[in-house]
Amino acid sequence: MLFSILGAQPLTIGGITGLISLFNDTIYDIIARYDVSIYPQFICWTAIWAPIFHWLTAIWNTCDYMRYVTVFSIKGVEELVxxxxxxxxxxxxxxxxxxxxxxxxxxxxxxxxxxxxxxxxxxxxxxxxxxxxxxxxxxxxxxxxxx
Missing domain, CATH: 1.10.287 (Helix Hairpins)
Structure with missing residues (x-):
């Protein structure tokens, strides 16, 4: 609930989803190259910067430009609906x-x-x-x- 409100994402699916698992796996792969002991600090910084970018995305209404980056999240939900x-x-x-x-x-x-x-x-x-x-x-x- 806190992420949905502060992260400017009212339709956030709670729990572990495929994209979150992929995101965490990618972060761990990046950290494993350097030092695994800094993983909690890196996750903390990621958790700080993620809502900031979500707020900026919501303020500047740049969600429309997401289609130039990926169509995965849009098409998946659209198909299911x-x-x-x-x-x-x-x-x-x-x-x-x-x-x-x-x-x-x-x-x-x-x-x-x-x-x-x-x-x-x-x-x-x-x-x-x-x-x-x-x-x-x-x-x-x-x-x-x-x-």
């Missing part, structure tokens, strides 16, 4: 399930390809050939829903 409102909740939940299964499939295949067991030329098979199958399935599923 349209799926649940236009086609009903069953289609929305089904699409969420497909998205989670798609991510899990690609993740497992990438891990298999980079595993030491498959560190032979067959590792390239796992990461290139087999990851194309779920990607083409996802594209075909998306096209069939639009028809």
């Amino acid at each position: 349209s799926e649940f409102s236009s086609r009903g909740s069953i289609d929305g939940y089904l699409n969420c399930t497909f998205a989670i299964l798609y991510f899990a499939t690609i993740y497992v295949l990438e891990k298999l390809g980079s595993n030491t067991i498959f560190n032979l030329p067959s590792g390239a098979f796992w990461t290139t050939t087999l990851t194309r199958k779920p990607k083409s399935f996802g594209l075909a599923l998306r096209i069939s829903q639009d028809i």
Whole structure:
């Protein structure tokens, strides 16, 4: 609640989300190059500067320019809202399930390809050939829903 009010983000999702986890992982990777013992101080400075930039973004209304940096956050929420409102909740939940299964499939295949067991030329098979199958399935599923 405090971040939602002071961070100028009224629609903040509470809890650990994918973007926050990615952000923390990236911060840790940066800190691990230098000295892991300064991680709490770095997080503290990040927590100080983040609301300042959120306030400046809100004051100058530069949220409209976010589309030049990334479309991930806008398109993700837009897609979920349209799926649940236009086609009903069953289609929305089904699409969420497909998205989670798609991510899990690609993740497992990438891990298999980079595993030491498959560190032979067959590792390239796992990461290139087999990851194309779920990607083409996802594209075909998306096209069939639009028809």
